[in-house]
Amino acid sequence: MTTPAADMPLSLTRLTEDESLLRASVREFAEARVRPLVREMDEHAKFPRTLLDELFKLGVMGIEIPEKFGGSGGRFFHSVLAVEELSRVDPSVGVLVDVQNTLVINALIRWGNPEQQARLLPRLAQKSVGAYALSEAASGSDAFGLQARAREDGDSWVLTGRKLWITNANEADLFIVFATVNPEAGYRGISAFLVERGMAGFSVGKKEDKLGIRASSTCELLLEDCRVPKANVLGEIGKGYKVAIETLNEGRIGIGAQMVGLAVGALDCMIKYTKERKQFGKAIADFQGVQFQIARIATEIEAARLLVYNSARLRDQGQPFLTEAAMGKIFSSEVAERAASLAVNLYGGYGFVKDYPVEKYYRDAKIGQIYEGTSNLQLQTIAKQILG
Numbered sequence: 004m005t006t007p008a009a010d011m012p013l014s015l016t017r018l019t020e021d022e023s024l025l026r027a028s029v030r031e032f033a034e035a036r037v038r039p040l041v042r043e044m045d046e047h048a049k050f051p052r053t054l055l056d057e058l059f060k061l062g063v064m065g066i067e068i069p070e071k072f073g074g075s076g077g078r079f080f081h082s083v084l085a086v087e088e089l090s091r092v093d094p095s096v097g098v099l100v101d102v103q104n105t106l107v108i109n110a111l112i113r114w115g116n117p118e119q120q121a122r123l124l125p126r127l128a129q130k131s132v133g134a135y136a137l138s139e140a141a142s143g144s145d146a147f148g149l150q151a152r153a154r155e156d157g158d159s160w161v162l163t164g165r166k167l168w169i170t171n172a173n174e175a176d177l178f179i180v181f182a183t184v185n186p187e188a189g190y191r192g193i194s195a196f197l198v199e200r201g202m203a204g205f206s207v208g209k210k211e212d213k214l215g216i217r218a219s220s221t222c223e224l225l226l227e228d229c230r231v232p233k234a235n236v237l238g239e240i241g242k243g244y245k246v247a248i249e250t251l252n253e254g255r256i257g258i259g260a261q262m263v264g265l266a267v268g269a270l271d272c273m274i275k276y277t278k279e280r281k282q283f284g285k286a287i288a289d290f291q292g293v294q295f296q297i298a299r300i301a302t303e304i305e306a307a308r309l310l311v312y313n314s315a316r317l318r319d320q321g322q323p324f325l326t327e328a329a330m331g332k333i334f335s336s337e338v339a340e341r342a343a344s345l346a347v348n349l350y351g352g353y354g355f356v357k358d359y360p361v362e363k364y365y366r367d368a369k370i371g372q373i374y375e376g377t378s379n380l381q382l383q384t385i386a387k388q389i390l391g
């Protein structure tokens with residue numbers, strides 16, 4: 004093997020020592036601690052609290068939190084690796100960790116003032132789950148058409164309105180909530196608030212009964228004259244749109260990682276199963292028709308991973324990554340759907356029943372094309388960048 008010249012860029016998938024160590028420890032955890040719970044969590048649509056505690060202990064709930072605040076002091080790329088490895092086994096666990104790191108902690112590190120960081124980052128690293136509340140019933144893709152209001156009152160802001168589809172809502176005790184201080188000002192009225200469970204006027208409402216990622220809680224939030232101290236404004240009043248845009252631009256790289264992990268999980272299953280299952284006197288993996296289908300999806304997964312890793316590495320190097328991240332999300336979510344669908348096909352009738360893991364990957368894959376910007380919105384971003 005030749006030694007690369009010092010100035011030669013490394014391949015995207017070649018990991019540094021700390022990246023390799025993180026991936027190995029998360030992979031081992033996912034196999035040993037998550038895999039045995041997958042079916043039960045899907046059926047009961049719930050994570051056991053013990054699993055959350057173990058994720059904190061593993062260090063994946065505070066990956067980019069500096070060590071002085073009790074976090075792992077890692078980079079964005081480490082979050083991508085953790086989300087990929089967890090999603091390979093259970094994309095619900097993947098999104099829990101993704102929202103915590105790529106949205107909530109990311110926003111606090113970038114926009115939180117020193118007092119907020121010192122108060123909240125140690126909690127997020129050790130025991131608190133975070134959630135990110137932008138969407139409402141009437142504003143999804145058009146996120147800045149939101150209706151939740153914030154009214155100034157003495158040393159507080161008083162929030163009223165409802166948020167919908169909020170991931171981690173059942174487990175979280177810290178919520179980044181977006182509301183407008185002036186609907187007439189359009190996006191310039193939007194502001195971000197740090198709402199804590201237990202604040203008067205705040206409650207978590209109905210939990211959605213979903214097609215996929217069922218263990219991940221998705222709930223409504225009710226803000227009924229919820230009084231938030233001014234110390235809990237994240238960033239500046241009227242600049243919440245920047246908080247939202249910048250965190251979501253990065254967050255979608257994490258969803259790309261979730262979808263790559265899911266696709267790899269489906270690929271693992273089909274490789275194993277087709278070598279075991281015999282028809283016409285031989286393993287179905289011996290048929291060239293089956294081999295070619297697996298070879299093609301493996302190629303697509305590799306391409307999706309390269310897109311996702313590239314945008315994560317660009318982000319960590321302070322380079323523009325918007326187009327690459329949007330391409331990574333749309334492509335990886337489509338590949339995940341195709342991989343899961345092929346896995347179901349190759350399992351035959353067994354692919355259609357819950358005794359085998361692949362029908363769940365198929366249900367879980369669909370969300371990748373919906374949240375953190377639907378596929379059409381990703382295409383809109385890409386088109387705007389390349390067409391001007």
Ligand SMILES: Cc1cc2nc3c(=O)[nH]c(=O)nc-3n(C[C@H](O)[C@H](O)[C@H](O)COP(=O)(O)OP(=O)(O)OC[C@H]3O[C@@H](n4cnc5c(N)ncnc54)[C@H](O)[C@@H]3O)c2cc1C
Pocket residue numbers: 102135136137138140141142143144145167168169170171213221370373374375376377378379380383
């Ligand atoms: C399981 C789950 C978890 C979620 N978690 C969170 C969360 O934690 N926090 C949060 O804030 N939100 C969350 N969401 C909300 C999610 O981000 C929205 O559902 C998503 O942005 C789409 O919004 P919508 O559902 O209102 O669909 P709509 O915006 O109504 O879109 C419907 C369809 O119209 C298309 N469309 C809309 N506008 C255009 C356009 N201009 N051009 C072309 N096509 C267009 C869309 O692509 C889509 O196909 C979650 C949703 C789900 C289902």
